[in-house]
Structures are given as structure tokens and as C-alpha cells.
Amino acid sequence: MGKKDASLFMPFTTTTLKKKKIAESSMKDSKTKIVFNQEVAPACFRMVLSGPFDNFIIKSGQFIMLRLGMGYDPLLRRPFAAHRFKTTEGTFLEIFYHVVGYGTHIMSQMLPGAELALLGPLGKGFEFSDTLSAALIVAGGMGIVPLRGLIYSLVESGIKNIQIFVGAKSASQLLFLTEFRRMDIPVHCATEDGSSGYNGLVTELFRRFLDNHAFKADNHTMCFACGPRPMLAKTASLSFNYQLPCQVSLESRMACGIGVCLGCAVKLKRQTHHDQDQKKYGRVCLEGPVFDAKEIEW
Amino acid sequence: MVNTAVNIGGIPLKNPVIAASGTFGYGLEFSPLLDLNELGGIVVKGLSLNPYPGNPPPRIMETTGGMLNSIGLQNIGVDAFIKEKLPLLRNYDVAIFVNIFGHTIEEYVRIARRLSETEGIAGLEVNISCPNIKKGGMSFGKEPKQAGLLTKRIRKATSLPLMIKLTPQASDIADVAKRVEGEGADSISLVNTFLGMAIDVDTAAPLLSTITGGLSGPAIKPIALRMVWEVAQKVSIPVVGLGGIASYRDALEFMIAGAQAVQVGTANFINPTMCREIIHGIKEYLKAKHIDDIKQLIGSLNLSGHETTSD
Numbered sequence: 001m002g003k004k005d006a007s008l009f010m011p012f013t014t015t016t017l018k019k020k021k022i023a024e025s026s027m028k029d030s031k032t033k034i035v036f037n038q039e040v041a042p043a044c045f046r047m048v049l050s051g052p053f054d055n056f057i058i059k060s061g062q063f064i065m066l067r068l069g070m071g072y073d074p075l076l077r078r079p080f081a082a083h084r085f086k087t088t089e090g091t092f093l094e095i096f097y098h099v100v101g102y103g104t105h106i107m108s109q110m111l112p113g114a115e116l117a118l119l120g121p122l123g124k125g126f127e128f129s130d131t132l133s134a135a136l137i138v139a140g141g142m143g144i145v146p147l148r149g150l151i152y153s154l155v156e157s158g159i160k161n162i163q164i165f166v167g168a169k170s171a172s173q174l175l176f177l178t179e180f181r182r183m184d185i186p187v188h189c190a191t192e193d194g195s196s197g198y199n200g201l202v203t204e205l206f207r208r209f210l211d212n213h214a215f216k217a218d219n220h221t222m223c224f225a226c227g228p229r230p231m232l233a234k235t236a237s238l239s240f241n242y243q244l245p246c247q248v249s250l251e252s253r254m255a256c257g258i259g260v261c262l263g264c265a266v267k268l269k270r271q272t273h274h275d276q277d278q279k280k281y282g283r284v285c286l287e288g289p290v291f292d293a294k295e296i297e298w
Numbered sequence: 299m300v301n302t303a304v305n306i307g308g309i310p311l312k313n314p315v316i317a318a319s320g321t322f323g324y325g326l327e328f329s330p331l332l333d334l335n336e337l338g339g340i341v342v343k344g345l346s347l348n349p350y351p352g353n354p355p356p357r358i359m360e361t362t363g364g365m366l367n368s369i370g371l372q373n374i375g376v377d378a379f380i381k382e383k384l385p386l387l388r389n390y391d392v393a394i395f396v397n398i399f400g401h402t403i404e405e406y407v408r409i410a411r412r413l414s415e416t417e418g419i420a421g422l423e424v425n426i427s428c429p430n431i432k433k434g435g436m437s438f439g440k441e442p443k444q445a446g447l448l449t450k451r452i453r454k455a456t457s458l459p460l461m462i463k464l465t466p467q468a469s470d471i472a473d474v475a476k477r478v479e480g481e482g483a484d485s486i487s488l489v490n491t492f493l494g495m496a497i498d499v500d501t502a503a504p505l506l507s508t509i510t511g512g513l514s515g516p517a518i519k520p521i522a523l524r525m526v527w528e529v530a531q532k533v534s535i536p537v538v539g540l541g542g543i544a545s546y547r548d549a550l551e552f553m554i555a556g557a558q559a560v561q562v563g564t565a566n567f568i569n570p571t572m573c574r575e576i577i578h579g580i581k582e583y584l585k586a587k588h589i590d591d592i593k594q595l596i597g598s599l600n601l602s603g604h605e606t607t608s609d
Contacts, residue, residue: 026330029570067568072363072516072544076567103360119570253358255365255567258331260323260343262369263358279351281372 061125140227167202307484364517530556546579
């Protein structure tokens with residue numbers, strides 16, 4: 001491992017998001033090069049990409065689409081939450097992916113130096129205002145990845161009261177814990193096998209926290225969640241019970257990433273339009289991936 | 299300078315590359331990535347008389363070299379298109395085809411009439427081939443008689459050039475093509491998607507909400523090409539070839555087989571500048587081969603030394 005790789009593996013140091021509004025970059029299709037691609041937890045890989053990213057502003061919650069090679073198999077690009085970071089070596093984007101299927105298996109075999117086409121930044125990210133007093137972060141599995149970027153933005157915006165709830169199958173799959181603890185943010189862990197923290201689901205841990213009233217939510221408290229669909233549904237329902245506004249970042253199979261294929265549709269709450277009760281779908285790639293939990297038909 | 303202009307049933311195109319319906323939105327979505335003026339044409343997402351919500355998710359699934367979709371023609375409806383999208387599309391020098399579909403003949407007729415009253419539309423692409431709606435769509439395209447009847451009625455309702463989009467699910471696609479030609483179609487586009495399915499073996503459940511969906515992408519190209527070749531020999535109106543085109547060489551294959559123009563669909567998802575790359579590739583090919591007009595290429599299939607097995 002050369003010096004370059006070692007520095008790239010330094011914990012994320014963000015320089016991307018300032019408190020003041022920054023104009024979002026418009027999407028571009030560009031070439032990018034893999035500079036790092038290694039397993040950082042069981043079946044979880046970190047990939048670092050270099051490219052012309054100096055003017056590439058990506059908000060937490062937004063995503064990129066990567067083409068995995070130049071052929072037709074795998075055919076479609078894959079969506080990933082991405083963080084931009086700077087080192088003395090330049091500006092990079094990093095993604096984390098769990099090897100779950102054919103596409104991610106191929107990715108895990110890719111070597112530094114390989115070129116990939118990258119489309120982004122895409123979608124609507126997390127939103128919060130300067131009046132936010134507290135943020136409750138609820139993550140399941142790889143759901144912590146887009147939320148990690150949000151946590152950095154919250155810290156940079158001076159939001160002091162942040163509570164992180166993370167769940168995974170097992171302790172080895174809990175990501176970024178050292179990072180969060182170094183930032184003095186309380187992290188509440190849950191594992192399904194009991195190997196670390198609460199033995200059970202993260203949503204149960206979150207419910208106990210809210211029930212316990214140790215934490216006083218006010219009008220300026222917001223919940224941010226990302227993870228598997230049932231976990232999000234449960235988090236949304238808890239936030240409704242406690243009248244907490246809640247933003248959720250959804251995942252979906254996706255072909256284009258720019259709102260034209262309509263493949264990533266998610267069912268939204270029915271709306272009354274011209275006196276007709278109409279079914280309504282939103283595009284995860286364009287109206288999302290971050291939605292107000294109230295909009296979604298859970 | 300090579301001449302890449304073609305004429306598709308009364309519609310002049312500056313080059314033969316058209317973005318296919320359902321893969322290019324209302325066109326405008328691609329404007330940050332691609333100069334729309336470079337394209338020969340754009341077929342906008344299928345429109346119905348009223349807005350249509352589409353099918354429940356999951357709607358897509360990738361398969362080897364292709365993708366299944368069951369979008370179910372979600373669209374904003376013809377009136378919203380005319381009001382919100384068309385005025386912006388008029389700013390571009392590109393032929394706009396509007397893909398239309400209905401559940402009944404009457405619905406097709408009413409959309410066609412409505413679009414005839416507006417300016418900025420080069421022609422209509424009549425979708426008689428969508429496999430993902432319960433009524434209408436493909437049911438008109440599988441039967442030559444039904445396809446002919448529908449074409450006849452729309453023909454009476456509008457003077458806009460009509461391109462009829464055929465389904466490969468018809469038992470004899472050439473027969474459907476001849477029938478719609480006889481009833482006044484100005485051109486034909488083929489093929490729409492092939493009906494397919496995929497199953498999650500861990501749950502034994504279908505991977506699409508509607509169980510089956512339309513297969514598109516490079517996986518279908520050889521079958522689409524064969525159908526275009528067969529149909530092009532049977533009709534005298536222009537044939538627009540599509541089905542899995544993902545490179546300029548794919549596009550050239552369809553033109554050599556007899557297509558006067560091509561549509562690029564699923565490949566727009568893989569590479570949003572695919573249409574531009576195909577146009578560029580065709581021009582370079584023509585230059586390298588010293589062909590000064592693309593029309594010399596159309597239907598130039600060289601069969602010397604080959605025997606066809608069909609007769």
C-alpha cells in the first residue's frame with residue numbers, strides 16, 4: 001500500500017458544505033477513475049473516485065449513477081450515495097457499497113486505475129434550516145452512508161444536539177462508529193445478534209429512547225432516517241406518534257437516475273385532484289431519494 | 299460533407315437517429331446533458347387523454363443484457379403536455395413525435411384531434427404495442443384487423459403524419475404492417491418490447507408487480523433486426539427500426555436491413571449521450587466508406603452467396 005492509498009483511507013474530512021446556501025451543481029456525465037476499492041467491513045466496500053470534482057457540489061442525500069464498465073452486462077448504471085472530500089492530493093468522491101448481487105460483485109473486483117462513467121449529482125438531498133435545534137438520526141445497515149454526510153453538514157452548521165441510532169445484523173457491520181464518537185456525538189447501537197449495544201432492532205431502540213422522555217423534542221427537532229423499507233416505515237410511524245417531522249431517504253431499482261424511465265416510482269399518499277381520488281407515484285431519483293415521511297404511502 | 303438527412307413519411311429529419319418513447323421523457327430532461335438540436339427526432343413519452351398514474355412498483359428489473367419494465371404508461375396527460383412541455387420543445391430544431399395511446403379507439407381519436415390543433419408537432423407515433431396496460435395498447439397491435447381499424451379511424455381524425463409502433467408479440471408482424479399501411483399510416487416503427495418475466499428464487503415471487511413486463515435492451519436486438527428486415531421488404535412506407543440499439547454499428551445494421559431511420563431507447567439510460575455518439579459514429583462510418591448520402595445505405599443488405607430459408 002503506497003502513501004497515496006494510506007492518505008485516502010484517512011477518515012473523511014469534509015470541506016464541502018458550508019452553513020450558507022451553496023448552489024447545487026448541475027448534473028454532468030463525466031469520466032472518473034477508481035483510486036481505492038477495498039473491503040472495510042464484511043462484504044462492505046469503500047470506493048474512492050478521482051475526477052474533476054473541484055466544482056462538483058453534492059449535498060448529503062443526493063446520489064450519483066455509476067456505469068460498471070463499458071459493456072452491456074451489467075447493463076444499467078447503479079445509484080450510490082456519494083461524499084466529496086479533499087486531501088492534499090486533490091478532491092475525491094467516496095462511496096460505500098454492500099456486495100449483495102451481481103453488479104456489486106463485479107464492482108468489488110475492480111482495481112484502482114479503472115475508469116467509470118459517472119452521472120451526477122442527482123436527486124434531492126436532506127434539508128434542514130438554521131433553526132434546527134436537534135437532529136435524530138436513525139440508520140439501518142448501509143443506510144448510515146448517506147446519513148453520515150448529513151451528520152457532517154449538521155455539525156458544520158453548528159447543530160449541537162445530534163443523536164445517532166444505528167442498527168446492523170452484527171457488530172462488525174456497524175460503520176463509522178469511531179468517527180462519530182471522535183466528534184462527541186452520542187451513538188446508540190443495536191445489533192440483531194446482540195454482539196454490540198442493544199440486542200434487537202434499531203427502531204425498537206429508537207422507540208425506547210423517545211418513550212423514555214430523557215430527550216425533549218421541540219418544534220425544531222427533526223428525524224432523518226435511511227435503511228430497509230420496514231425499518232423506515234417503523235421510524236416514520238414513531239415520528240408521527242411523537243409529532244416529529246421526519247425525512248427518509250429511499251432506495252429503489254433505477255434505470256436512468258434523471259426522471260425519465262419512471263422505473264423507480266414509489267407510492268405516495270393519495271391525493272384529491274379535481275374531485276377524484278388519484279393514485280400517485282413519486283420518482284425516487286427526482287422527487288427523492290429524500291422524502292418527507294408524510295408523503296409516502298407506507 | 300456527407301448527407302444524413304432522411305424523410306420519414308413526410309417528416310424531414312436532419313439525421314436518422316430518433317430518441318425512443320419512454321426512454322427520453324419529454325425531451326427536456328436531457329437538455330443539460332445533450333444539445334437536443336443535434337438529434338434527428340425525439341419521440342416523447344406516451345400520452346393519454348387524461349393523466350395516468352402507471353403501475354405499482356417494482357416496475358423494472360435488469361436481466362442479462364436487457365431490462366424488463368412495467369411502467370404502465372405513467373404520463374401527465376395530453377393537455378399538460380401541450381401547456382407545459384410543448385412550448386419549451388418548440389425552441390429546438392428537432393422533429394417532435396408524440397407517442398399516443400388509449401384504452402379505446404375513441405380515446406386515440408380524441409388525443410389525435412387534440413394534438414392536431416397545436417403547433418410544433420412533426421407527427422404522431424401511435425402506440426399499439428405497449429404490453430403493460432390491461433386494456434388497449436398491445437391488444438390493438440396483435441391483430442391485423444384491429445390495427446387496421448384503429449389506423450383508419452385516427453387517419454380520419456388528423457392530418458399529422460402517422461407512425462404506427464408495432465409489437466413483436468403479433469403472430470405475423472408483417473401482416474400488421476401491411477394492414478396499417480393500407481389504412482393510411484405514413485410510416486411504421488418496430489419493435490416495441492417483448493413480453494418477459496423474472497422470478498426471485500429466494501421468495502419464489504415475480505420481480506415485477508405486474509408479473510410480466512416488456513423486455514428491451516441489447517438482449518432483443520437480433521430478433522428486432524430480423525423483424526425489421528422482414529417488414530421492410532413487405533411495405534413501401536418508411537420503416538423505423540428499434541430494439542436494443544446501443545452503438546452506431548447497431549444502428550447501421552438496422553439501416554442496412556431496410557430501416558430508413560432508427561430509434562434509440564434503453565441505451566439512453568446507460569449513456570445519456572448515446573444518440574449523439576451514434577450520430578457521430580454514423581457520419582464517420584459514411585466518410586470512411588466514401589458514401590456521400592446515407593440513403594445509399596438503406597436496404598443495402600448484401601445477400602450474394604446467401605440463401606434465405608423463408609420461402
